[in-house]
Structures are given as C-alpha cells and as structure tokens.
C-alpha cells in the first residue's frame with residue numbers, strides 16, 4: 483500500500499521533494515507525542531516541533547472548529563480575535579517589540595522582515611550564517627547557504643562562519659576574535675561593493691548549522707557591529723521560539739540578543755499555517771506608509787484563535803518550564819551514554835532541542851554522516867522518530883513536541899541505547 487502511494491506521489495508531486503528514511507513512513511493518525519502508521523504501528527515523535535503542544539491537541543481542535551463555524555475572513559475587516567491574539571503574542575516580548583504583522587509561513591515572515599529592513603536602512607547587504615536555511619522565497623533562496631537551491635548566492639550576501647566551541651582547536655578568546663574579524667571584513671566588503679549593510683539574519687539556536695555552542699559574547703558582539711554599521715538585526719525564531727529552549731520563551735533571549743525584528747512560524751499554530759514578524763512601531767513606521775501591505779490568509783480569526791490557544795496551552799500546561807527540566811535530565815543521560823561510546827561528541831542543545839555529533843573514529847576527529855544516518859534509521863526500527871543536521875550531516879537532531887514527558891524520554895533513551903549498539 484505504502485509502495486503504491488509512493489509511486490503515485492512520484493507521478494504527481496514528482497520524485498524530488500524530500501522524504502525521510504530509506505523506506506518512507508506513511509502516517510494516518512496522531513495524538514499527543516505518538517504517530518500511527520498505515521499498518522497501525524505507533525511511533526514516538528522525538529522530531530517534530532510544529533505540533534509544539536502535542537499532535538491534535540483537543541483544545542486546539544475545539545477552538546479551531548468553533549471559530550471556523552462562526553466566522554473566518556481576511557484581515558481587512560475588524561475582528562476582536564485578531565487583536566486579542568496580537569496583544570497576547572506581543573505580551574511575550576519586551577515593550578519595545580510592540581507590533582506584529584501576520585504571515586502564513588516562516589519563509590514569508592523572513593521575506594517580509596527583510597523587505598522592511600531594506601526599506602528602513604536604504605541598504606541591501608546581508609550577513610547570514612554560511613550554513614543556514616531561512617525559507618524558500620526567491621529572495622531567501624539568494625541567501626540560502628545550507629541547502630541546494632539551484633541558484634547562486636545573491637551578490638549582496640556575505641556568509642559568515644558561526645563559531646562553535648565544540649568544533650575548534652582555538653581558545654574561546656581566539657575563536658571570538660577570529661569570528662569578529664570575519665564579520666568586520668564582511669561588513670567592509672559590503673560597503674566597498676556599494677551595498678551597505680541592511681541586516682544580519684540568524685537562527686537563535688543555529689539549528690541547521692548543528693546547534694553550535696557559541697563563545698560567550700558572540701551574538702552581542704556581532705549585533706553591536708551590525709548596529710554600528712547602520713544595519714538591523716533579525717532573529718529567526720521559526721525553530722527556537724515558543725518555549726523550545728525551555729529557560730527562555732524566545733531563543734534569542736537565551737543568548738542575550740536584542741533584535742530589531744523577530745520572525746515566527748512552525749509551532750505558532752501547532753500545524754495550522756501561521757507565521758509573523760514582530761518589530762517596533764518605529765520600524766513599522768519606516769514601512770507602513772510606503773507599502774499597501776495586506777495578506778489575504780494571514781491572521782484570520784481562525785488563525786488567531788488557534789495561535790492564541792497555542793500560547794494559552796504553553797502557559798497553562800507550563801510546557802517551557804517542563805522542557806527545561808526534562809531537557810536537562812535527558813542531556814544528563816546522554817552524557818552517560820557518551821562515556822560509553824567514544825564516537826559520540828559533546829552533547830549539544832538546550833530545552834527540548836538537543837543532540838550530539840557522531841564521529842567515525844574514537845579520537846572524534848572525523849564527523850560521520852554515514853553512522854549518523856544509520857542511527858536515525860535504527861531509531862526508526864525502534865519506533866522513535868529523530869533526524870540529523872549540521873554541515874556534515876553528523877549531528878543528531880532530537881526535537882520532540884514540548885508535550886514530551888519523562889516516560890517518553892525513557893523510551894527515547896532506551897531506543898537510543900539499542901540503536902547505538904547496532905552502529
């Protein structure tokens with residue numbers, strides 16, 4: 483059955499859009515942190531961050547159905563749910579970030595943020611990590627460094643290497659100095675080329691890069707340089723937001739960053755397509771008067787009610803607080819496993835987003851994409867979903883819904899112990 487569906491997918495969607503696993507999984511149902519495949523088998527979800535509060539959460543289903551049965555209309559009419567949600571969402575940010583524009587995806591949010599950044603600064607140059615992904619619009623394809631896009635990097639983009647204390651022989655001070663020198667050189671080069679610096683875009687967890695362990699003061703130092711050069715800062719919270727990091731509701735707060743724009747997506751609607759750009763009234767005033775910006779599907783009453791219910795569940799079920807505690811205990815267990823397996827690198831991540839680099843050799847010199855892939859496949863055979871990231875595809879990506887609880891963590895760790903023996 484799955485084989486026939488796969489063939490039909492190839493014949494309609496084409497063979498190029500990625501599917502996970504050597505033999506793709508076909509899911510038919512989900513609840514909480516469990517997915518059910520077409521054969522009726524259950525898989526523990528330790529990968530998906532979109533269903534942040536758990537798959538098919540009953541409160542979200544009820545709120546969505548109720549609002550869909552009353553009114554769903556675009557945003558050029560007044561509606562209390564949309565404004566209520568905007569107030570609730572902005573309440574999670576410091577007072578200076580006091581405006582939100584809704585979008586339908588993370589890509590749209592980053593695209594719109596950079597349109598605003600370019601108009602506010604009058605410049606076009608962009609600093610971005612040299613192994614990153616921020617979305618699929620044509621503008622963002624021009625600054626994608628971590629995935630194939632079939633297009634050259636845009637001339638006004640300068641990729642910078644994000645330092646990782648787990649992947650260097652330099653001291654923290656030397657790594658920081660080298661990284662700042664690279665940023666300074668990139669800003670100078672944009673100036674020389676006549677683009678000037680519009681902005682710096684970063685994922686607050688450096689997820690695509692492989693969950694870098696930053697030297698202390700890196701992000702604040704880069705932000706100071708960007709601001710000094712007249713640029714603006716965009717924190718992409720599509721992966722790191724909505725309590726993912728546990729200790730901080732927004733990932734950039736954990737690393738001490740004060741961005742001018744924050745972009746939102748994935749978990750914002752727990753699966754319902756909603757994203758957003760959060761900024762200040764000052765930034766919006768650079769943009770609003772010159773753009774007749776509206777967005778048919780973004781921020782409808784149904785989206786607003788769903789988004790608001792997600793925020794309420796995160797708060798009522800204290801999911802970020804639980805993610806802090808559970809994440810720390812899982813990391814502790816991973817540290818113990820690391821002592822047993824010399825090919826496991828430093829344990830990375832925070833809250834409920836963690837992993838470790840997998841090496842070929844006991845000296846932990848050569849990252850192993852092959853062994854990492856085998857581990858992901860072995861976890862699947864043990865009915866636990868995870869994935870992998872990083873410039874060498876060698877960092878395990880474990881990022882369950884925040885509804886994950888200690889019994890699920892035990893199951894995850896048991897599967898990992900079995901899988902590690904197999905590779």
Ligand SMILES: Cc1ncc(COP(=O)(O)O)c(C=O)c1O
Pocket residue numbers: 586587588589590592615616617618685718720721747748
């Ligand atoms: C950090 C980051 N930003 C932006 C995006 C794009 O979001 P979307 O797929 O909703 O357009 C992604 C998607 O994977 C992402 O990981």
